[in-house]
Amino acid sequence: MIDCTDERRRAEVRARERNGIDAVSVSDDRRTLTVLFFGKAPEDLAPVNFRIDGGRRITGIVVVAAELCVSDDPDFADGVRLRVDRPGDLSTYRLCVVEAGPVGNPGTKPYPGFDPRYACVDFTFTSCDDLDCAPADDCPQQTVPEPEIDYLSKDYASFRQLMLDRLSLTMPAWTERHVPDVGITLVELLAYEGDRLGYQQDAVGTEAYLDTARLRVSVRRHARLVDYFMHDGCSARAWVCLEADEQAELPEGAFRFASLPDGVLLDEGPVLQESDLERPGMPRYEMFEPVHTEPLQLRPAHNRISLWTWGDQECRLPKGATSATLADPDRALRLTAGDVLVFEEVVGAKTGLPADADHTHRQAVRLTSVTETTDELYCRSLIEVTWAREDALAFSLCVNARGGVDCTEYEVGVARGNVVLVEHGARIDWCGDAPEHHDVPPPEGTEPGCPDPVDFGCPDEARPARRPGYPPLPVRFRPELKHRPVTQSAPFPLPADVAAAQARWLVALPDRVRARLTRLWRAGGPLSDVDFEFVATVFGAKLVEKIDLRTHPRRALRYLLARFGDLLETKLARVRQLIDRARAGYVLTEANEGWEIGQSWGGDEGAALDENSSAFRGAAGPATQPDPRAALPAVTVTDRHGEIWLPRRDLLDSGPADRDFVGELDDEGAVVLRFGDGRNGAEYPLGGTLTASLRVGTGVAGNVGREAINRIVLCRVSVGGIRVVRNPLPANGGADPEPVSEVRARAPQEARHRLLRAITAEDYATLAGQTPGVQRAAADLRWTGSWYEAQVGVDPLGAEVASEWLLDEVRAGLYPYRRIGHDLAVSSATLVPLDLVVHVEVRPEYLAAHVRVAVRRVLAAFFAPDNLTFGTPVRISQVVAVVASVPGVRHAEVTKLQRLFGPPGTALDTGVLPIGPLEVAQLDDDPSRPENGRLTLDLAGGR
Structure with missing residues (x-):
């Protein structure tokens, strides 16, 4: 029987629904044969329809039983299970499906409906687990020896030489080597293409890893995988x-x-x-x-604003000041909360000359409140202004002085208005200039001259070809902006700063309402329609009518003030909820929360909650210190439908409907726009024209x-x-793109230096210390019997006891980082008042009273709140060293050092007074508050 490797007849038999034997398997006991057919098995098959021939030692094997195996699934073929009288030997047998012969014996003709070629099949009574059952190949194909090729060839020269050497072997008669020859031309063309493909393969392998990547875009994306934001520069x-x-x-x-x-x-x-x-x-x-x-708005009165000193001379605005009084003689100042003032020293404090002015004594502050007042003694109109704690003066500003040749009085420090915040960069479409335009490729199959999209091959390289039956490949439209360098602008104000400012505004809301009611009560007269409507809005029309506010306003207002918290309990609870939401970083909008505040507390309060108000833009200092890692390209894109697309850091949080894109800076300084894929960010609509409005100019320039x-x-x-x-102050914040080499070094280690969760006590202390206004913080985990409580102590900057607003900010800042299951308790540091007695021997030539004052002064500086922190022990040696450094002190000795309230301790014996981890030593030496620490000086000698 002929043996073929390509059995096309088998497929033809199946296609014409003819039957045949597909396979035969033998059981382990070699007495059962399972026969599978091409199609459905005839129902009248009997043992006489199966004939087994062959065998060497064992012949004449007979089928004694036949059992049909019908499959319910039409996609699966049927079979039959045969039982033979005895197992065969290891030789080859032949099983055939035949018609029944005379006397009930198998015949020789194939069974009706079975193909003659597949009516019989060869098999053996042994398994192929340990034996090779594949037939030997009697006619193996002749193989041509592979040519010897140098697979190390990777560049143009080696590819060219490789092909020429190969042609010398296959075409020895061709010896032409001139450049114009068509053969040499083809060889060099193929060598060039091989060099290009080899470079592309090397580039793919090189850009696949952060350590070897050289392209800026590749390094940027690798660093983003480990949460490192590579910055592309920032504008000043x-x-x-x-x-x-x-x-x-x-x-x-x-x-x-x-x-x-x-x-x-x-x-x-x-x-x-x-x-x-x-x-x-x-x-x-x-x-x-x-x-x-x-x-x-430009106002001449804001050109130069004088600071009012209440008639005194040689005055200074101290370092750390957050308020000042401005002279407004004609009531021409129109300052409001959110405006920016620049305090500036305009002349020298000693000479009165402009050339001697200290140019480092200039600072911008953003006003948080503006209050009109009057100096009745001098009949002068004034304005009291305050600014944020973050804008506290970094220097002592001299306001007025006396000096010069004539010893005259002159003004040294002033305030400047008409201030505007500017950023480096210029819009290309400013003043009627045209923006950038980029042609967008049309959708697949709509190009002129391009075949139907189901056909393979499209002559336009911008449109990838596709095979029939396969979905179209996505078109990656990534235009490169023509102008450079594109401005990289950090968002301002940050949403977190706006939300924090709104939280502080809401905290003061009840006090503002109470203060307005107090002013109305003190006025004593009848209420205007505006004031009456305000009170009715806050407390409700029914209550106002019940207490007869129109007829007896003073009595009614006194009642409302006395029961302010009880009457407005529900509204105050809602305000606290909004405060917590704002502290969590959610920006409150005028359309939603502002409308609610207006309905509950008056329309003026609701309108003041505008998220775009300048009062919520944060301090003036951070405005000129942008974060380069938050900067984005100053580009907006308009598609053919008129929709606006905005830049984002990445598209991980962008949905299919978000009109976002990413601007990536390449190694040539150009910005390439990358749009979404329909899952992370929307796909850019194909066809038409892209319009890009952008600014140019960035970096340290x-x-x-x-x-x-x-x-x-x-x-x-x-x-x-x-x-x-x-610009009284220099421009700050401009930065060039971050070098790729620095990203490679920093990105793998950055995650280890960024704390994102508070697990240990040290984590709580570190995160609490990042809150503005906190000098240091300490924490401890205490077991309550059921769970742990993180107890955080706060040491404020410039004070001994933390204020409530500072504790609230620390608590709100820690809550998102706390571990699940940890309670959080934030309190001010536990102060430990000291009782200190120092014996001092004064030199004979010094006055004892002068030495006493000097010793108290140096000890006050030594025990200042900012010098002592959590767990700092008080060492006798340091106290003695500080006192001994005072001129006139010959000898100093500590005779008593202990806690003011508590047992004496062993500080004199050990030389150290220990302080607990959440405690801070305190020694104010204030006679009016002796409970804050007591200092006793025992002086001997002197005059």
């Missing part, structure tokens, strides 16, 4: 002060600023038009644009010095009266 920011001779308003988006070198365009003054910068021969300059797109920003550039508007444009 600065505060610009303007001085105007008349009141004016600069329209939104119609002005920006420039830093021109000295001597350029001096005739035009500080105000320029956009066309003035297009003159030939203009030197290099940097452009700055306002961070907030809003109109700017924007870190210009003070007084460098000296021009305002207007667009198609005319504003008169602007006489001075300047």
Whole structure:
């Protein structure tokens, strides 16, 4: 029988629904045969329809029983289980399905419906577990020896030489080596393509790992996998002060600023038009644009604001001050909460000359409250202003002084208004200029001349081809922006800062309402319609009518003030819920929470909760210190449907409907836009034109010095009266893109230095110490009998006892980091008052009273709140050293050192007074508060 390896007849038999034997298997006892057919088994098969021939030692094997095995699944073939009279030997047998012969014996003709070729099959009565049952190949295919190829060839020269050597063997008659020859041309073309493919393979392997990646985009994505945000630079920011001779308003988006070198365009003054910068021969300059797109009000009264000293001279605004009094003689100041003032020393404190002014004594602060008041003694109108704790003065500002040649009085420190926050970079579509346009490839199958999308092969390389029956490959539209360097701008204000400011505003809401009621009660007169409506909104119309507010306002207001907490218990509870939500980082909106506050506490309070208000932009200091890792490309994209797409750090949190994209900086300094895939971020709509509005200018080039920003550039508007444009403080925050080498070194280790969960007591202390206003913090885990409680002690900066607002902020900051199952208790540090007695021997030539004052002064500095912290022991040797350093002290000795309230202890014997981990030593030496520590000096000698 012929033996073929390609059995095409088998497939043809199946296709025409003819039957045949597909396979035969033998049981372990070699008495049962299982026969599988191509299709359904005939129902009338009997043992006489099976014939077994062959065998060497054992022949004449007969089938004694046949059992049909019918499958219920139409996709599976049927079979039959045969029982033979005895097992066969190891030789080959042949099983056939035949018609029954005479006298009930098997015949020789194939059974009706069975194909003659597949009516019989060869088999053996042994398994192939230990034997090789595959038939030997009697006609093996002839193999051609593989050519000897140098697989180390990877570049153009080696590929070219490899092909020429191979051609010399296969075509020895071809000896042409001239460049114009078509054979040499083909060899060099293939060598070039091989070199390109080899480089691509090497690049794929190289860019697959952080340690070997060289492309900036690859390193950026590798670092993102370990939560390291590689930054692409950041634009600098600065505060610009303007001085105007008349009141004016600069329209939104119609002005920006420039830093021109000295001597350029001096005739035009500080105000320029956009066309003035297009003159030939203009030197290099940097452009700055306002961070907030809003109109700017210029008022002459804000040019220079004097600080009121209440008639005293030689006054200073101390370091750490958060409030000041401003002179407003004509009530022309229009300052509100959220405005920025720049405190500046304009002349020297000793000479009164502008050249001697200390230029480091300049600082911007953002006002948190503005209150009008009056100095009745001098009949002067004043304004009390306060600013945030983060903007506390970093220096002592001299307000006025007496000096100079004539010993006259002069003003040293002033405040500047008309301040605007600007950022380095210039919009390319400003003042009517056109934005960038990029052609978007059309959807698949709509290109002119392209075959139907189900056909294979499309001549446009921008559209990948697809095979019939397979889904289309996605089109990755990643345009590269033409302008560079694209501005990298950090968001301002941060949502967390806005939410924190809203939380502080809500905390003071009940006090503001109570203060307004108190003012109305003290006024004693009838209420106006506005005041009556306010009280009715807060307490309800029914209660106001019940207490007869219209007829007896003073008595009714006194009742409301006395029961303020009881009457407004539900509203105060809701305010506390909103405070907790804001402290958790959620920004409250005017449309939702603002409307609710307006319905409960008055329309003015609800309108003040606007998330875009300047009062919620945070302190002025951090505004010029942007975080480069939070910076994003200053690019907005408009698609053909008019929808706006915004930049994001990544698309991991973007959904299929979010119009987000990622701007990646490549090694050439260009920004490439990457859109979503339909799961992480929306896919960009194909077809039409992409419009990109962007700003250009970033990096350290924007870190210009003070007084460098000296021009305002207007667009198609005319504003008169602007006489001075300047930045009193240098621009800060500009940074170049982070080098790839630094990312490789920092990214693997960054996660180990970032604390994201509080597990141990040290974790709680570290996270609590990051809260502004906290000098140090300590923590301890205490077992309550059922679970652990994290007890956190706070040592405030510049104070002995932490205020309630500081404890609330620490508690709110720790709560997201605490371990599940840990209770949290935050309190001020436990103060340990000391009882200290020091014996001092004074030198004969010194006055004892002067030495006493000096010793008390140095010990007060030694026991200052900021010098002592949690667990700091008090050492006798340090106290003696401090006292002995005072001039006039010949000998010092500590005769008593112990806790003011408690047993004497052993400090004099051991030389150390131990302090607990959550305790802080205290020695105020205040006679009016002896419970805060007592210092006794025993002086001997002196005069």
